[in-house]
Amino acid sequence: MLHVDHVTLDNRWNFKEIISPYYRIYYIDEGEGWLWNNKSKVYLEPGFLYIIPSFTPCNLKCDNHLSQYFVQFFEDSANGLSLFASNRSIIKEKAIESDIENFKRLLEINPNRGIKSSYNPKTYEKGIYYREYQQPNNAQSQSDYFETQGILFQLLSKFIPLGNVKDNKSRVPSKIMETVSYIHLNLNKHITVGFLANEVGYHPDYFSRIFEQYTGDRPIAYINEKRIERAQYLMVTSPKSLEEIAHETGFESLGYFYRTFRKFTGTTPNRYRFQTKADINI
Numbered sequence: 425m426l427h428v429d430h431v432t433l434d435n436r437w438n439f440k441e442i443i444s445p446y447y448r449i450y451y452i453d454e455g456e457g458w459l460w461n462n463k464s465k466v467y468l469e470p471g472f473l474y475i476i477p478s479f480t481p482c483n484l485k486c487d488n489h490l491s492q493y494f495v496q497f498f499e500d501s502a503n504g505l506s507l508f509a510s511n512r513s514i515i516k517e518k519a520i521e522s523d524i525e526n527f528k529r530l531l532e533i534n535p536n537r538g539i540k541s542s543y544n545p546k547t548y549e550k551g552i553y554y555r556e557y558q559q560p561n562n563a564q565s566q567s568d569y570f571e572t573q574g575i576l577f578q579l580l581s582k583f584i585p586l587g588n589v590k591d592n593k594s595r596v597p598s599k600i601m602e603t604v605s606y607i608h609l610n611l612n613k614h615i616t617v618g619f620l621a622n623e624v625g626y627h628p629d630y631f632s633r634i635f636e637q638y639t640g641d642r643p644i645a646y647i648n649e650k651r652i653e654r655a656q657y658l659m660v661t662s663p664k665s666l667e668e669i670a671h672e673t674g675f676e677s678l679g680y681f682y683r684t685f686r687k688f689t690g691t692t693p694n695r696y697r698f699q700t701k702a703d704i705n706i
Contacts (some may be wrong), residue, residue, distance in 0.1 A: 425561060425572060426496040428530045429538030433457070437486040441699045443689070445657045446498045448476040449579050451519055451527050454491035459484060459514050462690075466514045468492075473519045475583045477508035479653055481690075493527040497576055507584065517582045526575045533568045534560070596638045599624040603635065603643075611651050612674045617643045651675065652688045659697050666693050 426446055437457070450473065457468035461481045468474065468490065476482050478499060499506060531537075537560060564572065603620050620643060621631035635643050651673040658669045670681035685693050 425534065425537070425576065426498070426558065427537055427539050428493075428495040428527075428534050430493045430527075430531060431491070431538070433486045433490040433492065435487055437484060437490065439484045442482050442484060443479060443656065443696070443699070444476075444496075445478050445653075445660055446496050447478055447580075448474075449495050450474040451493040451523060452490065453493065453524075455486070455489040457484070457486035457490040461514070463513055466516050471519055473517045473523055473579070473582055475515050475517075475580075477512050478506070479656060480508075480512040480514065482514060493524075493531075495527070495530060495576070495579070507580065515583045523579065523582065526578055530572065530575050533571060534564075536560075597634070599626070600635060600638050604639065607647055607650060610674075611647070611654055612672055614674065614676075615647055647674075648684050649688060652685055655681070655685065655693070656689070656696065659693065666697070669693075 433455075450468070452468050452470050452472055452474070454470055455468075456470075459466045459468060459474060459476065460483050466474065468486075561569070603624060606620070606623070607615065617628050617632060620635075621628040624631065626634065632642055635641075635646070639646050641649065655669050655673045658664055658672065659666075664672070666681070667678055670678050673681070675681035675684065682693060685691075685696070689696060691699070
């Protein structure tokens with residue numbers, strides 16, 4: 425978890441082209457505002473919960489008055505599969521009384537975990553601040569830590585039927601999980617479908633079909649998506665050059681990195697870095 429707080433906002437809460445490496449969940453108790461991107465425009469109104477999954481482009485706006493509870497957190501999946509991998513979009517759900525109580529309880533067991541510097545994501549989305557904001561997690565008692573994680577799971581569960589669009593009722597085969605783990609741990613290496621298929625003893629065509637069935641993507645598309653997500657994270661949280669990031673995320677050339685980045689994000693690496701102001705000169 426990064427932040428949790430209850431805040432009152434005004435027309436200064438007006439930020440464009442935000443793409444964050446963590447999740448946001450809002451509960452609105454007063455006022456109104458807007459969340460939008462090129463896919464949809466969502467009205468913020470009292471009595472509703474909203475989620476912005478990691479790496480989802482978003483604009484944030486309040487014209488007059490907006491009172492909200494919010495929590496921000498990173499996703500750390502054991503099998504490497506993001507809950508919202510196939511639906512990076514803003515989702516709105518009607519809140520119930522237990523959701524409100526969950527937010528209040530989060531605040532009670534995680535005091536002073538609000539954003540200290542500025543409500544502008546482009547100001548506080550830097551590696552040095554992430555480390556500072558996550559330090560209190562290590563100081564929590566074991567009971568508070570588990571309760572915090574449990575509440576986050578409860579809040580996330582409100583959005584899973586919409587966010588997880590694939591029918592994934594059956595268990596993910598161990599060979600696919602092993603493949604996904606290998607990909608996440610070796611993004612900087614040259615990875616081919618033939619190599620992955622051979623590692624699990626499948627024919628490449630059969631392997632590609634099974635992989636897509638459980639992840640929603642063909643292997644190369646999945647690998648490139650994870651490489652770009654890793655590149656986005658590095659661009660937001662580190663001062664590394666684009667050449668260093670391209671090499672660290674397994675791209676054979678800077679040109680291929682630029683083309684792939686634009687394909688997945690709709691913008692160039694230079695533009696993305698400018699938008700997020702990830703250059704750290706502290």
